[in-house]
Amino acid sequence: MKIGRIETFTVPPRWLFVRVESDDGAVGWGEASLEGHAEAVDGAFEALRDRFIGHDPRRIEDIWQVAYRGGFYRGGPVLMSALAGLEQALWDLKGKALGLPAWEMLGGRVRDTIRAYAWIGGDRPHEIAEAAKGRRDQGFSAVKMNATAELDWIGTPKLFDEVVKRVEAAQDAGMDVGLDFHGRVHRPMAKQLAKVLEPLGLLFIEEPLLSDNPEGLRQIADLVSTPIALGERLYSRWDFKPFFEAGVVDIIQPDLSHAGGILECRKIAAMAEAYDVAVAPHCPLGPLALASCLQLAACTPNVAIQEISLGIHYNTGGHDLLNFVVDKDVLTPVDGYLPIPEKPGLGITIDEAAVRAADKDRHRWRNPVWRLPDGSFAEW
Structure with missing residues (x-):
């Protein structure tokens, strides 16, 4: 062959x-x-x-x-x-x-399903509450949401009140919540916000600082007990290695379509296991990325939860990841859990005709750009 x-x-x-x-x-x-x-x-x-x-x-x-x-x-x-x-x-x-299945070739299955979470958006507590209820109606018990817009270098605790109210709105809807800082918050404010959020019992705080600021992450890790998650902007086991050695991360989030694929992420997960660190793969992407994540979840003991880009929201711009999949049930959550695919390979069947038709338009997607009230650039 x-x-x-x-x-x-x-x-x-x-x-x-x-x-x-x-x-x-x-x-x-x-x-x-x-x-x-x-x-x-x-x-x-x-x-x-x-x-x-x-x-x-x-x-x-x-x-x-x-x-x-x-x-x-x-x-x-x-x-x-x-x-x-x-x-x-x-x-x-x-x-x-x-x-x-790929998981069979990688050592065999350690679980039958994996818990999943979906993203929700909204600027106000009532918007967050409605979005959380929508995910609950889909069967989810966990969501991730943005923490805040970019915060300046200095401020007052009043800036944090709205963040707390938004988290509480999702929790009141019955959801466990992970909060994504996106590295937007400068270190002095990130330390304060992490401390304010600690009593809320979050699943994790994601990228409280960017991963190119490990010394700042060390300070936050020493300050709060909330699990710290990061890794979507790390691309190999060598990128993850210093974070394990420094003890600044509790949950790693390698993206299987950015970090070298299934086997490389399996190796990263094995390194994490040696440091008692959990894995929650990053996946705001399409069906093949998600199917690959499920192959990893099937054979990897320290995978804890899986992100899924399901339905219409900003991550997909109105395009559902199931549009290009023939066997849609394989990637559909049941009671908040995704099943482990049983079919060979990645376990899904792609609608090749739909893919070839979509490719004719050749998208030119670009990350949005935001600016702060003073006109300066704001992080994603």
């Missing part, structure tokens, strides 16, 4: 799908979505095609090592997202060829 073709497809609202076909007609799908940078990742596939057309697709670890190390320059979101999408597609192809 040899790799005969590697195709990429831009799929709205902001996804990049990968299709690998062997010379004997076997097909595997993966997702290399990197929000706002689809063209850059697509360009990275030129080198991957030159390198791996004609290569045995079953030698997944060898392909990964050559792709990562063979180009001399390595790492970073673009190259690792391209590698992730290729690697996922190889697991899908190999699993279908052998009649096995």
Whole structure:
């Protein structure tokens, strides 16, 4: 068996799908979505095609090592997202060829389902309450929401009152809540806000500071007992290593479409397990990214919860991740839990005709840009 073709497809609202076909007609799908940078990742596939057309697709670890190390320059979101999408597609192809789910080839199943959470939005407590009730009606028992708009370097505790009210509105609707700071809050204010939120019993605070500020994260970790989550902007086991060693993270959130794919994230999770750190994969993306996450959840003991981009909200711009999946029930939560896919490969069947039709428009999605009242740039 040899790799005969590697195709990429831009799929709205902001996804990049990968299709690998062997010379004997076997097909595997993966997702290399990197929000706002689809063209850059697509360009990275030129080198991957030159390198791996004609290569045995079953030698997944060898392909990964050559792709990562063979180009001399390595790492970073673009190259690792391209590698992730290729690697996922190889697991899908190999699993279908052998009649096995990827999780079966990675050690076998440790669970039957995984708890899931969905994002909610809203600026006011009543908006948050309604959004939380909507997720509850879908069967979820946990949600994630933004903590706040970007806070300045200095301020007063009055700025935190609205944050607390918004969290309490979701909790009053029966939800466990994770709060995403998005690295928006400068360290002096982040320390105060983390302390104010501690009595609320959050699932986690995510990116209370950006991961390029580990010394500040150390201060927050020493200040509060609320679990600290981060990792969507880290792209390999080497990126995660210093955070484990520093003891500043309780839950890691690698993105399987950014951090090198399924096996690399399995290795990251094994490192986390040695430090008693949980895993909650980042996934505001499409169906192939989510299916890959479920393969990881199936065979990884310290995966605790899974993000899912379900339904119409800002993450998908009105496009449901199920639009391109034939067997939609495989990625549909039941009572707040996602089932582990049983079918070979990634466990889902992609509607190839719909993907090819969507690719004709070739989306040009870009991250929105916000500014503060004084006109300065605000974090995402």
